[in-house]
Amino acid sequence: MDSSFFFGLSTMAYILAMIVYITYLAFKKSQIGITATIVTIAGFISQTLAIVLRWKEFSDLSGMGFLRSAPLTNLYESLVFFVWCLILGYLIIEFKFKNRSFGAFITPVAGLALAFIDLSGMSKEIQPLVPALQSNWLLAHVIMSFIAYAAFALSFSTGIMYLILTTEKRTEIPYIFWATTFGIFIVILAAMAVDFLTFKVMVKPEEFIKSYMFKASFLNPSAIAKILSWLSMVAIIFITWRYGSVLKAIIEKFNITPDMLDEITYKSIAIGFPIFTLGGLIFGAIWADQAWGVYWSWDPKETWSLITWFIYAFYLHGRMMRGWRGKKVAIVSVIGFTAVIFTYLGVNLLLSGLHAYGELD
Amino acid sequence: MEENKKKTFADKIWDFFASIRLAIILFALIALTSIIGTILEQRHDPAKNIQILSKFFGESLAPSIYNISEKLGFMDMYHSWWFVGLLILFSINIVICSLERLPKIWKTIKEPVKSLSEEQLKKFILNREIILKGKPDKVKDTVTNAIKRTGFSYIEVKEDNGYQFISQKGNYSRLGVYLAHFSILIILIGAIIGIFWGFNGHLNLPEGSVSDAAFSDKGEIIPLGFNIRCDNFDVEFYGRSDMPKEYKSWLSIIKNGNVVLQKAITVNSPLKYEGITFYQANYGLISERLEKGIFLFRIISPDGEAQSIELRLGDAFKIAGTNMSGRIVDFSPALKIDHKGQAFTYADLMNNPAVLIEFSESGKHKYSGWILKRYPETWQLSEGPRVEFTDYWGVEFTGLQVRKDPGVWVVYLGCITISIGLFIAFFMSHRKLWVNIVADKNNNTRVIIGATSNKNRAAFEKKIDRLASLIKKEQGGKIDG
Ligand code: HEM
Numbered sequence: 001m002d003s004s005f006f007f008g009l010s011t012m013a014y015i016l017a018m019i020v021y022i023t024y025l026a027f028k029k030s031q032i033g034i035t036a037t038i039v040t041i042a043g044f045i046s047q048t049l050a051i052v053l054r055w056k057e058f059s060d061l062s063g064m065g066f067l068r069s070a071p072l073t074n075l076y077e078s079l080v081f082f083v084w085c086l087i088l089g090y091l092i093i094e095f096k097f098k099n100r101s102f103g104a105f106i107t108p109v110a111g112l113a114l115a116f117i118d119l120s121g122m123s124k125e126i127q128p129l130v131p132a133l134q135s136n137w138l139l140a141h142v143i144m145s146f147i148a149y150a151a152f153a154l155s156f157s158t159g160i161m162y163l164i165l166t167t168e169k170r171t172e173i174p175y176i177f178w179a180t181t182f183g184i185f186i187v188i189l190a191a192m193a194v195d196f197l198t199f200k201v202m203v204k205p206e207e208f209i210k211s212y213m214f215k216a217s218f219l220n221p222s223a224i225a226k227i228l229s230w231l232s233m234v235a236i237i238f239i240t241w242r243y244g245s246v247l248k249a250i251i252e253k254f255n256i257t258p259d260m261l262d263e264i265t266y267k268s269i270a271i272g273f274p275i276f277t278l279g280g281l282i283f284g285a286i287w288a289d290q291a292w293g294v295y296w297s298w299d300p301k302e303t304w305s306l307i308t309w310f311i312y313a314f315y316l317h318g319r320m321m322r323g324w325r326g327k328k329v330a331i332v333s334v335i336g337f338t339a340v341i342f343t344y345l346g347v348n349l350l351l352s353g354l355h356a357y358g359e360l361d
Numbered sequence: 362m363e364e365n366k367k368k369t370f371a372d373k374i375w376d377f378f379a380s381i382r383l384a385i386i387l388f389a390l391i392a393l394t395s396i397i398g399t400i401l402e403q404r405h406d407p408a409k410n411i412q413i414l415s416k417f418f419g420e421s422l423a424p425s426i427y428n429i430s431e432k433l434g435f436m437d438m439y440h441s442w443w444f445v446g447l448l449i450l451f452s453i454n455i456v457i458c459s460l461e462r463l464p465k466i467w468k469t470i471k472e473p474v475k476s477l478s479e480e481q482l483k484k485f486i487l488n489r490e491i492i493l494k495g496k497p498d499k500v501k502d503t504v505t506n507a508i509k510r511t512g513f514s515y516i517e518v519k520e521d522n523g524y525q526f527i528s529q530k531g532n533y534s535r536l537g538v539y540l541a542h543f544s545i546l547i548i549l550i551g552a553i554i555g556i557f558w559g560f561n562g563h564l565n566l567p568e569g570s571v572s573d574a575a576f577s578d579k580g581e582i583i584p585l586g587f588n589i590r591c592d593n594f595d596v597e598f599y600g601r602s603d604m605p606k607e608y609k610s611w612l613s614i615i616k617n618g619n620v621v622l623q624k625a626i627t628v629n630s631p632l633k634y635e636g637i638t639f640y641q642a643n644y645g646l647i648s649e650r651l652e653k654g655i656f657l658f659r660i661i662s663p664d665g666e667a668q669s670i671e672l673r674l675g676d677a678f679k680i681a682g683t684n685m686s687g688r689i690v691d692f693s694p695a696l697k698i699d700h701k702g703q704a705f706t707y708a709d710l711m712n713n714p715a716v717l718i719e720f721s722e723s724g725k726h727k728y729s730g731w732i733l734k735r736y737p738e739t740w741q742l743s744e745g746p747r748v749e750f751t752d753y754w755g756v757e758f759t760g761l762q763v764r765k766d767p768g769v770w771v772v773y774l775g776c777i778t779i780s781i782g783l784f785i786a787f788f789m790s791h792r793k794l795w796v797n798i799v800a801d802k803n804n805n806t807r808v809i810i811g812a813t814s815n816k817n818r819a820a821f822e823k824k825i826d827r828l829a830s831l832i833k834k835e836q837g838g839k840i841d842g
Contacts, residue, residue: 131607131628131641274783282776290629293640293762294561295772296552298439300399307392314388317381 003057006050007080007114013043014087014111021103025253033100037091040107044087051084072142073133078344081143083110085150093154093264101254105157137287144279149340151272152312155265156337159330162261164248166327170241174327179244181334183237190236191217191229262326265333266319273312280305304343311336378457387451394447398438401430410436452549455542463539469791470532476518476525477795482811487822489829491808497523497798500806504798507831511824513794520797523806528794535815537785540778547775554768562763564639566591567647568755571615575763583763585637588615592623593752594644594759596711598735603712608641610759636765643760646694646710654756656689656716663745680746684723687748691717694753696731704731714753790816794825808832 020036051071059069071077090106093099160178167175191214198216217229240247284305289295296302315332318324368376377383401410407427414430415423434441482488493500501524508515513528562575562583571590575583592611599606607627614622614634624632631640656672662682670678677688695708696715704717719729720742733739734750741747797809810829814821 131605134607135629137629270787274780274787277783278780282780285776286773287629289769290631291640292642293631293638293764295769298398298403303395303399303439307395310388310392310395314385314392317385317388321381321385 003050003054006046006053010043010047010050011111011114013039013046014083014107014114017043017103018107018111021100021107024100025104036100036103037094040087040091040103043110044084044091047080047084047087051080070139070143072139072146078142078146079113081146082150082153083113085147086110086153089150089154089268097260097264099254099256099260101256104254105161106154109153109157135287135290137283137290141279141283141287144275144283148272148276148280149344151268151275152337152340155268155272155333158261158265158268159333159337161251161256162258162265162330163327163334164244164251165256165258165261166330167244170244174331175244176241177331178334179241180237181338182247183233183240186240187233187236262330265330269312269315269333269336273309273316276305276309276312281309301343304339308336308339308343311339375457375461378453379461381458383450383454384458387447387454391444391447391451394438394444397435401435401438403439404437407431407436448549452546455545459539459542466535466539470535473516474527474529474793474795476520476527477811479797479799479809482795482797482809485811485813487810487812487814487818487825489810489825491810491829491833492801493798493806493808493832493835495806496804497800497806500798500808503835504796504808504832507828507835508794508796510831511828515794515796520799523797523799525798526796528796530792530794531789532791534785534789535791537782537789539782541782541786544775544779544782547778548772551768551771551773551775554771555766556768559764559766559768563642564589564761564763565645565758566610566761567650567758568592568594570758575761585763586635587621589613589639590615591759593754594757595752596644598712601735603708608644608759610641610644610761612639636767638764638766640762640764641759642762644710645758645760647756647758648709650756651694652692655754656692656750657752657754659749659751661747661749669751680748683744683746685720685727685742685744685746686722687718687720689716690719690729692753694756696733711753711757714750716750716753718748787816790814790821792821792824794828796828 017036017039020032020039024032024036054071054077055069058071072081086106087110090102093102160182163174163178167178169175170179195214195216216225218226220226220229284302285295288297288302311332315329315336318329318332401413411423411427414426418426430436434443438444493503505515505517505526508526508528513530515526515528518525518527560577560583562577564572564575566572566589568591571588573585573588575585577583590613592613594608594610596605597607597609598604609625609627611625612623612632613620614632622632622634626632626639626641628641631638633639652674654673656674656676657669658672658678659667659669660678660680661667662680664682666681668681672678672689674689674692677686679686693704693706693713693715695706695710695712696704697707697713698704704715707713713733713735715731715733717729717731720727722744731739732748732750734752737749740749792814793812795809795811797807797811799807799809801807810825812821812825
């Protein structure tokens with residue numbers, strides 16, 4: 001049995017857990033809840049095994065020693081690690097807050113992310129490392145960044161749920177904000193799904209995003225398709241905005257109070273922020289210093305990390321200001337994670353820089 | 362209102378800089394403006410940025426927008442006057458904000474915890490009450506032992522009907538936030554030291570060459586104060602692929618004619634001498650030297666004797682123990698054989714160095730064949746001897762990034778202290794604990810516990826529960842609250 005067997009197992013477990021968690025929400029029977037937790041833990045264990053096995057496979061193949069061979073070198077592996085951190089974070093919250101309702105939100109993200117990796121035909125090959133990437137600082141940098149990203153992802157979902165729960169009027173700015181953000185996320189996912197269906201591409205994700213992303217919709221050469229895409233985007237955002245109360249009604253069933261959501265948002269950021277500072281910014285700078293002789297060069301990736309850092313600093317200080325607690329800082333936490341996504345994907349794939357996994361030329 | 366009027370202009374400026382409102386405005390401004398610099402290519406040629414701008418604003422507007430943004434410093438914005446200005450405002454903000462608050466915080470840390478009345482203790486969210494049998498003097502040890510076992514030391518205060526035990530822990534953790542803020546200044550100071558007293562240069566050093574200077578980005582000569590020599594450069598690949606595994610330069614530092622330091626540097630392992638660091642940055646072939654390099658061979662005779670030789674293109678050599686000889690007739694830095702069996706050069710780097718050797722026996726031409734550095738199976742001759750091609754030397758240069766930054770240690774110091782500060786700020790808390798023991802009418806003792814924590818109350822509550830159960834266990838009393 002190799003790593004991909006266990007990856008497959010964990011994907012199925014998370015999708016199953018999602019179904020059980022939703023059933024639990026509907027019937028509120030504690031046996032169902034316990035089953036959901038057990039299935040999630042089983043998925044988590046099998047994913048852990050898969051990561052360890054892949055680590056070993058990589059180490060055997062590259063002959064570079066165990067530490068250097070951590071499976072965190074490409075988009076595929078880092079997404080898997082992200083999902084792992086997310087589930088770990090979720091399980092901790094479930095035990096601490098004794099509330100399972102969240103599972104229905106988090107396990108779909110995990111299961112779909114893993115399934116998405118499979119469907120997209122992302123390159124799963126184990127690739128050897130170019131010289132600049134052979135660094136223990138880089139390894140620590142990547143691991144800690146992803147732990148922080150997972151914490152920020154949690155704060156993002158609780159932040160959005162907080163906004164959904166606390167907004168009343170459709171004309172309120174926080175309401176418009178969450179409806180638009182939610183709508184755009186749906187649109188982007190849908191547009192990518194359309195891309196896959198249209199091109200059925202089996203290429204690396206880097207190539208996919210550079211050369212195919214949105215080509216079937218927003219960047220379609222045909223003007224009609226383009227206009228249709230924009231129209232459906234407006235329509236989806238409008239529907240989210242118009243029927244937001246349905247979402248609110250669902251979340252209200254969860255038994256989560258806005259205060260609890262606010263606290264989880266703060267706690268996740270309070271954990272993510274120092275880890276991101278040390279691992280994301282400082283270890284990244286030390287690595288750059290060792291590899292290139294400059295600890296800070298304002299390349300787009302570094303700058304976006306700094307922007308992310310400033311947004312979360314804004315969040316932490318905003319909470320201390322009168323009138324900012326609550327909805328306003330929840331908006332900031334949502335914006336913060338959008339910046340995280342851009343730092344992670346956008347910079348590598350849309351803007352290119354030193355970091356575009358800078359091989360020496 | 363009355364007070365506001367009395368404020369002088371200086372007070373107003375102080376208040377402006379002491380406010381968190383300014384801090385979050387600056388966070389937002391710095392974050393937003395930074396985005397521009399990630400879209401426009403910094404310190405790049407105008408054409409590229411005009412092209413980027415025309416994607417946003419159209420062809421016709423792009424040049425004039427370029428001119429405006431150029432004037433505003435957007436083409437090198439992280440060094441522009443206004444961005445530096447934002448950073449300065451930010452630093453002043455941190456300093457004044459800390460100065461404003463530190464005295465109060467210092468008092469909170471230093472001043473002894475006051476004793477509180479029972480009513481005051483009961484107002485805390487964290488409070489417990491236990492009844493113990495016996496007079497306060499009798500149960501005192503039970504209570505103090507429990508406090509100690511929970512990890513607190515205490516001060517004892519004698520009161521009318523009993524005692525009060527006052528404890529606190531982690532009062533210094535209140536400084537964590539200030540350490541974090543102060544560290545930002547340390548990091549900025551380190552960066553400034555680097556800008557004014559350091560340099561950043563580049564040096565392309567051919568194998569076998571010596572240099573006493575590097576070159577700045579603007580082409581200025583930067584004297585090093587010693588000589589550096591590149592003894593050798595090599596690229597190692599993964600297996601048979603062209604994917605590089607390691608770039609390695611063997612460097613020597615020469616001072617007053619003596620070699621004082623030698624090191625083989627790789628990408629993540631630079632060489633440092635007298636505060637100047639040499640990083641492996643890139644490499645290349647020197648085309649005018651391509652035919653003039655030195656081939657290094659190790660020839661192993663059929664009876665196992667090895668001999669190292671150095672040759673140039675066109676040179677001939679004898680193979681000991683046989684009457685064979687060879688002559689180097691051709692060379693390729695990156696040899697590939699096409700499907701027709703034709704040899705050709707596929708890259709302008711030394712990806713696959715190969716020599717074509719013409720072999721003769723007793724003066725008679727026998728055959729010629731390619732010998733490849735990366736393919737040991739081409740080294741073995743059918744007659745028994747081996748011709749090992751170890752290197753083609755003297756035609757590559759190593760590209761070194763040369764840097765001096767006396768501020769880097771200050772920056773790292775700031776990085777360490779900011780990490781410590783943040784971890785203290787988020788994971789430690791200032792906890793205060795009061796335990797009153799009071800005699801009641803029935804010759805029993807009421808134990809009243811009150812506690813506060815500036816952070817993470819849930820974790821502290823667990824501790825307090827443990828304390829209460831420890832006290833209760835000794836005597837089998839009961840808990841309320
Ligand atoms: C990027 C720079 C900064 C970082 C990383 C930073 C970090 C922090 C952190 C982590 C906290 C603790 C927050 C919490 O416990 O929730 C904090 C609190 C605080 N920060 Fe900052 N800060 C920065 C800049 C500033 C600036 C410019 C000011 C100037 C007004 C400021 C003023 C404060 C104040 C007054 C507190 C509250 C301190 C207390 O609770 O006693 N910070 N900061």
